[in-house]
Amino acid sequence: MAHNQFSLLGVRRFAPFFVTQLLGAFNDNVFRNATLALITVHMGLNTDEQSTYTNLAPALFILPFFFFSAIAGQLAEKYEKTRIIRAVKIFEIVVMAIAAWGFYGHHAGLLLVVLFLMGLHSTVFGPIKYSILPQALHPEELTGGNGLVESGTAMSILLGMMLGIGLMTSGSPTPASIAVIAIALIGYAASRFVPSAPPTSPDLKINWNPITSSWPILKLCMKQRAVFNSVLGISWFWFFGTALTAQLPVYVEVNLGGTGEADKSALMMLALGVFSIGTGIGSLLCEKLSNRTVEIGLVPLGAFGITAFGIDLYFARSGLAPTAGLDLMGFVQAAGSWRILMDLTLIGVFGGFFLVPLFAMVQSRTPRGELSRVIAGNNILNAGFIVTAAVFGIVAQKFLHWTIPQFYLAIAILNGIVAIYIFSLVPEFLMRFLAWVYVKLLYRVDVAGVEDNVPDEGPALLVCNHVSYMDALILSSAIPRPIRFVMYYKIFRTPGAGWIFKAARAIPIAGAKEDAALMDQAFEEVDAALAEGELVCIFPEGHLTKDGQIAPFRGGVERILARRAVPVVPIALKGMWLSMWSKRDSRLGRLRLPRRFRAEVEVEASAPVPGETATAAALEAKVRALRGDRA
Known part of the structure; x- marks a missing residue:
């Protein structure tokens, strides 16, 4: 009998959860980008004040992952997961109501507090997001289910960014306020249909200290070499993705030729869009390519593909844009533009090949009673790699004086080196690739x-x-x-x-x-x-x-x-x-x-x-x- 991963969208053990997590990621990005648009365009702040807020925003969102991931992983292990999901969605409704107040009052400080709370929301939901899948899905469905989750997340980020910025175009807080509250309410409604997911370690004693609880969680990640290196691989993908996308605003202006505010925004959406669509396509293709198994042989294919097209992105446009002041159509029609877009798309496609099997491997190789905590440890490492990527980008530009294409070339080569190192530590990845x-x-x-x-x-x-x-x-x-x-x-x-x-x-x-x-x-x-x-x-x-x-x-x-x-x-x-x-x-x-x-x-x-x-x-x-x- 033929199987299709999209059939999971028609079964209750997956569909309500998929919609719930999809709307959570979507609302995160609608709120974040509406907030940034309000602060940078409509509040009359000077450049220094804008810079302060925009630099604080990602730091505040990522901070809860460092301090509360370990506690979140323990909660997801000890208690029934569906109850936690619904509590998180109620929390989201309350937080979005506070966000609406911040929008109406132009309270930048309050909106940054809300951003921290949404980071906390994502921190608590994160371990459940991936540990619930092995409870809901059969082993042969894991790759397809993860592919749907990753592709849905990629598209949610893109569409949430577009909607968040679009809702604040006029400066009126009403559309954004209605949207974030409505999305939260729909997400809670979807969570009511998520089937029960019993606790996997009901006797676990929770350590509520955010500092001392983190190290035991990380040690759990290290128990199995293949699992730990999969976690490192996932975190590396976050490093690479953060390093790539964080430089897009400057890349669009200097190397793609979008100088006006509207043109820059359109070109950045196009660049981010093809990367996100590519990631979604690659994630969905994993099930077909792996014959519904957890095929870690796709991981080397993904790693080498990312490196190859990352290097080609440098050669596609290694210098300044030949023409400045391009709008969207002007860029698309310019020489060399399709090669750049194809490189960004294929980096995303091979990124999907890289990421989805790693998550499926962590889920299939980790004991059920430890999986939520291992995912929590993964989230701590992800946060660390994201911060490192941001710092690396600053160092490359401010101190090494690299251009953005040079920076992209460096991370592409570094990706190949990291991949070879991981595969040398765990030859199973390369062996499975050759066998595949x-x-x-x-x-x-x-x-x-x-x-x-x-x-x-x-x-x-x-x-x-x-x-x-x-x-x-x-x-x-x-x-x-x-x-x-x-x-x-x-x-x-x-x-x-x-x-x-x-x-x-x-x-x-x-x-x-x-x-x-x-x-x-x-x-x-x-x-x-x-x-x-x-x-x-x-x-x-x-x-x-x-x-x-x-x-x-x-x-x-x-x-x-x-x-x-x-x-x-x-x-x-x-x-x-x-x-x-x-x-x-x-x-x-x-x-x-x-x-x-x-x-x-x-x-x-x-x-x-x-x-x-x-x-x-x-x-x-x-x-x-x-x-x-x-x-």
Whole structure:
């Protein structure tokens, strides 16, 4: 059955929450930009006063993330999340009512207080925003759900900015006041339909000290290297995005040629708009490209794409605008403009490829009872990276005297360096990228029964027929959860490829006559992995098929189950015999272009068999029946 991530917008477990968070981000940006427009255009302040307020505004919004994220993460863990969401939305209504008073009275100081309160609003909502998704969605829906959330957030920021500025064009406070209160009310109404999300750590004792509670939260982020580096990757994206967008006002004027106030505003909206639209498109494409799995192989693709088009943005316009005083149409028609817009769009697209799988990985790899606190730690780091980006921008311009294109070139190159560093720390990212590229190039994979039969969580043993050297890659691409594969030790030690198998945490095994100690160690590792609630896959034939037929299953599967009787999921690979790297061809033949380029392959899973009753012979019969006549 075909799946589409947009179908989530029609189910109650996702749609009301999606609308609630969408309106929250939208209202944030309507209020912030209406406030800045009021302060800078309509209050008659001098330049120094305007500068003071505009510099204070982002600092006040980000400050609560430093001080209250840890408490927010603990609250989201201990209490039912829907109740907190509704309380946050009521808080938003009250704060927006105060904002309306500030608009009418032109109280700049009061509006800055409201900005701080909206930062607090976002701080409390942040851990829930991402930790509620694994409770509401199935693992194969995580990438699609995160894609919708990220694309919706990107568009909310853009549209909120446009509406906020537009509502203050006349200087009348009425339109903006009505809008922010109405959006808050609609958001609260949507929150009433969000299904219950039970607490994940109801016995957690909350540390209310904002200083001492932050370090334990950050330590939770560091427990798993892959999770922590995903968090660092997310924070780096915020650094890059902040550094890019913060320089747009100057870039638009100096390098794009928009000098008048209206022209600058229009060009800035265009530049920010294509970047936001690109991010939304990239976020939505993640599910399609990942086959509904948490495909972290997209992360290197996103990182390298950001760097490539960031560098090209420098070469597209490395100097001053050739013509000043351009309006929107004048810029669009000017030479080189489409290349600049395309670069900004594709930076956003690859940013979506980078960001969405990282969030999905954090959600899928973090224990449910810790996820809200890990997201809170992520928010603390995000805030730190945002501030660092702002400081870096100031240093680059004031002290290093870089032009904006030079600054963009620097952060693009820095992005590549950071990406390589992260991927060297966690080779799994690069390994998954290479596997993803290979599978996409050489196979067309159809999946059946996996969603219904491979458990969303908890231990399970997967048993599958063994046809080619690529079987593990195909299964990894078809199954949302990480899998520990049991692998013949000589393949595990293949020169040049061993690091890939180690990064995938494969378990090497040898025959009893070859290395009895290694065989015993393999069974110990399998049992330990199952005890940790992981998926383990074995190929019970013990070798690749030499004729396309399924060989008898060996007794290793029974030895595993005798020690730990976990559910066993029979899986059949179909079509692999005709593809590259099976033993259908000679070794030389396997190196040639396969006879069926982009081979059609199917992965089919049947219902789990209780470990207490499963036997090698019975499992072999089930896999044979699943595969049928299609070798």
